[in-house]
Amino acid sequence: MRTDIPPATSGRQVVIVDDEPDFARGLARLICGHFDDVQTRVFDSGRAALQALGEQPAQVMITDLRMPEMNGMQLLAKALHAHPELSVVLLSAYGTVETAVQALHTGAYDFLTKPIEPEQLFRVVLKGLERSRLLEENSRLRQLVEQRDSRFELIGEGPASQRVRRTIAAIAQSDYTVLIRGESGTGKDLAARPIHR
Known part of the structure; x- marks a missing residue:
């Protein structure tokens, strides 16, 4: 009371x-x-x-x-x-x-x-x-x-960039082991961050 x-x-x-x-x-x-x-x-x-x-x-x-x-x-x-x-x-x-x-x-x-x-x-x-x-x-x-990390910052809105975003999102939901390859400075870390969360 x-x-x-x-x-x-x-x-x-x-x-x-x-x-x-x-x-x-x-x-x-x-x-x-x-x-x-x-x-x-x-x-x-x-x-x-x-x-x-x-x-x-x-x-x-x-x-x-x-x-x-x-x-x-x-x-x-x-x-x-x-x-x-x-x-x-x-x-x-x-x-x-x-x-x-x-x-x-x-x-x-x-x-x-x-x-x-x-x-x-x-x-x-x-x-x-x-x-x-x-x-x-x-x-x-x-x-x-957490909100900031949940959005990965890829530059570009074209079809190739959208395809990369969709691929990253799909892989992030799976339990697959992933190797990301590319030249230095191409944003491999930007792709890896949402996958490894």
Whole structure:
């Protein structure tokens, strides 16, 4: 169930999940008071948070470890499966070293114990936002490189060039071993790139 914090619409977003609504709203106020460009969304269950993340992604999720229905570890695994760029911070009043290590091995970005020092919270949120931004940028750049590499740049639109393009496309779909021969500078590498991908 959603609490009374208005939905975020743009900018950097932090999702807070805790079955203690007053605590979650307090975190939201701290974060919004410290960061001008960060919006928060507060949920009292993992299920509601996952649904909201599916509708509108966030960069950071702060979740309590102990909650009914879906605990923080389960939420962590499901959220990262659907949103690998999300920086997830687990909170617990009962934090142990073993629990923190397990959370980090599951993919948590950080683990904080309650009560939380505001400066520590701000540092973790800032680093989580930056991590998510870098992961999103990396993903975007990889897609650009893949798109660029998927088009091979042969000059010419004549019948011979079109025939070469069709041949390269057909060979690229097969498992045949191919030897490309030609004079130096004729573009053998341009033909080989789409075949060997």
